[in-house]
Amino acid sequence: MKYIEKLRNSGLRPTKQRLQICEVLFDRDKTFHFTINELERKIKKQTDSKISLATVYNTVHAFEKKGYLKQIPINSSETYFDTNVTDHHHFYDLKEEKLIDLENSDVGPINILKKINGKKIKSVEVLVKLED
Amino acid sequence: MKYIEKLRNSGLRPTKQRLQICEVLFDRDKTFHFTINELERKIKKQTDSKISLATVYNTVHAFEKKGYLKQIPINSSETYFDTNVTDHHHFYDLKEEKLIDLENSDVGPINILKKINGKKIKSVEVLVKLED
DNA sequence: TGGTAGTTTATAATGATTCTAAAAAAGTGT
DNA sequence: ACACTTTTTTAGAATCATTATAAACTACCA
Secondary structure, X not given: OHHHHHHHHOOOOOOHHHHHHHHHXXXXXXOOEEEHHHHHHHHHHHOOOOOOHHHHHHHHHXXXXXXXXXXXXXXXXXXXXXXXXXXXEEEEEOOOOEEEEEEHHHEOOOOEOOOOOOOEEEEEEEEEEEEO | OHHHHHHHHOOOOOOHHHHHHHHHHHOOOOOOEEEHHHHHHHHHHHOOOOOOHHHHHHHHHHHHHHOOOXXXXXXXXXXXXXXXXXXXXXXXXXXXXXXXXXXXXXXXXXXXXXXXXXXXXXXXXXXXXXXX
């Protein structure tokens, strides 16, 4: 399994559940935007085994802490995560309630002119809301 | 009262509760970032009367729909609102969990090069996360 | 193989938000 | 001011995402 090393290197034991979640999350061409509940449904569909909801939460948070997933800042009742952990941005289609990646190269350079005393910029994220 | 007309013009009856909430929200120099619970505490402090939590929710949502408040897209357990409804952006101080306004003029022009078929851009919001 | 630290799990607890339905207040016409 | 309709407020219940708990299980290492 290609994910066993990845997990071990992060100090996470490669359990059956984590490996299954890795497959659902990372065996993809395109990046994947999801909520915990969408992920749980996908796991049920792709694998026969059932993974406890608590484990899905635990694993997603563990992967986020290790930098394999990113939260997407957006107002929604459920938290959205992204398998694309590079610096990039998002469209949010308000009607369809769908997220679309917006690569850094598709946004002109962003220059933050205001400085805050004693603070460093950790990230700059752009959310572009779309309507019809 | 200066808010009576504003409410009536929006089709909202100027009730005692709404007028009190207007005062807490809008009688300010600087813009105000808040969660429902922070607002409720502020109402309790500034006015002697107690406004039901449900009313605070109703009112904030009514004001948002009328365009007097904006939700701030950010991942937090509570929803943040902003009395500054002009196009602008935010710093988010991760340690202090505080929002700071970032005016449009403090951000270089943002040029979204990617176009989505049949969709118009409604808003462009930047969230700049700060660390020490 | 045994021990221990890390994981999974079902379930309970929490906390923000929304719903409900009855009481109160505001608006309208007389 | 009065009767009537509509909107609003309210306390409390319901909902829903997320987190906590603590017991059973599993991976790892000596």
